[in-house]
Amino acid sequence: MTDSTAAHPNTAKSLTIGVFDSGFGGLTVLRALLPLIPHAHYLFLGDTARLPYGSKSRETVARYAVSSAKFLHEQGADLLVIACNTATALALPDIQQALPIPVIGVVEPGAHAALATSSFPASNIPDGPNQVLVLATQATVQSHAYTHALSALGLEASEKACPLLVPLVEEGWTNHPVTDEVLKIYLTEALAAAPATQTLLLGCTHYPLIEPAIHRILDAIGHPLTIIDSADATARATATLVAHHFPNLTPTAKPTCIFYATDSIEKFQRLGSNFLGQPVTEVNLVDLGG
């Protein structure tokens, strides 16, 4: 038999990974996934008609996130990555319950990445535990999902809601004195409340775009920190999950991506390219109600 795939049906299976965010930020997770899992087909949904999730209630976010996740499953996703901190923090169990496929969020991988870089777990230092500071949206902070995930790993956490950072990134002011000033205010307040902080976790997928500014301000206020970006950690955790659930995949030459947005295709293409780091093409408008 010359066709090896016929002898091993599993190797013929192609993999479709759904990636979901309320908007554009989740494209930083897709960006990290592409080189790590090149043998996959990707479907990305940005629920741009209903964004932002970060200022809304748990009930509303859960309703939006579950309908978005179901859409990607209906389009053929074999595995779903919730590339949105707010949706993960507020609705991961709801999404997992609603779908019969593996679903992974960004909070757990982010917490594990913080542990990996933290040389001093809290329990080992009685006179001053290492703390992880999480910057996130209002809704993510109110859920305390990061505090729970970090506590489970023996790390102490403090959380700071930073509602102006997403609008500043979307205004394109990623390298701008106003953004520096806002960061200075947020970081000074947060570090005054948690002076033992040694690690900073970016708990929103918009924030990697201002990581250089965050480093600059931390240096300026004399409190340099290790910065964790959950996009890379989530991509690595997804690769582990893929290896576990789909062990025999046919490698393909290049990953393919189809994009869906619930609002303006033109805006998704324009803003999305900044987050993906390459042109965003083939965007489809979808109506998820509302």
Add this chain to the structure above:
Amino acid sequence: MTDSTAAHPNTAKSLTIGVFDSGFGGLTVLRALLPLIPHAHYLFLGDTARLPYGSKSRETVARYAVSSAKFLHEQGADLLVIACNTATALALPDIQQALPIPVIGVVEPGAHAALATSSFPASNIPDGPNQVLVLATQATVQSHAYTHALSALGLEASEKACPLLVPLVEEGWTNHPVTDEVLKIYLTEALAAAPATQTLLLGCTHYPLIEPAIHRILDAIGHPLTIIDSADATARATATLVAHHFPNLTPTAKPTCIFYATDSIEKFQRLGSNFLGQPVTEVNLVDLGG
């Protein structure tokens, strides 16, 4: 006959005015309506689960605004005030077509108020026409609704999208150096492009909360302007419409208000009070889909 209302049935008619915004800003219009039309029952809807409208497409805003307007009509509104610049600019004709009751927006009244304060209509000054600068959301600016409304009155307009102002107001930074700095950037850019500006029109119902800061920055950059707030103008135009359509109303002792929000009631009560200038009570959660 002792019951005078029986002899004049029209005088027994009570009036219910629906007021709609994507969020909280429209409460500044309700605040202006209450003393001006005290003999009415008010229904206010904040579509907080789907805000902001200002960054979204015409199609999405029209869908949201029409469903919100229909809800208020179903609850008994006899007349509807679209107390949202973006919904007015992008969807007033859609709403008027969808409802069998009078519907008024904020753009026309704002433009008329600009005309009333403008002593130099463009056509009279060949060597340097007076211009009206409109500050608004991205979507309102892209619609050019204000330019069309002002042009129809013989006024020249320039428009400036100010996407950071709503988040700054919602962060509570109405009197804050960062807001001053952002205003300085926006106003300097806008006035460099339209140096003949003499009147500033606040084309978003969030902006009246930072009117003192706007005055301060205009003075600082040496370009003081007359500032028009469309909330008062809209309330006056609504009073005219009420007098025309409902001439014989029974005066009531005090206006009553019922509030509806599509997301968190607690947040609506907390933030809404800043815009209404008095406590917001009796808020009902409604699901308009999505």
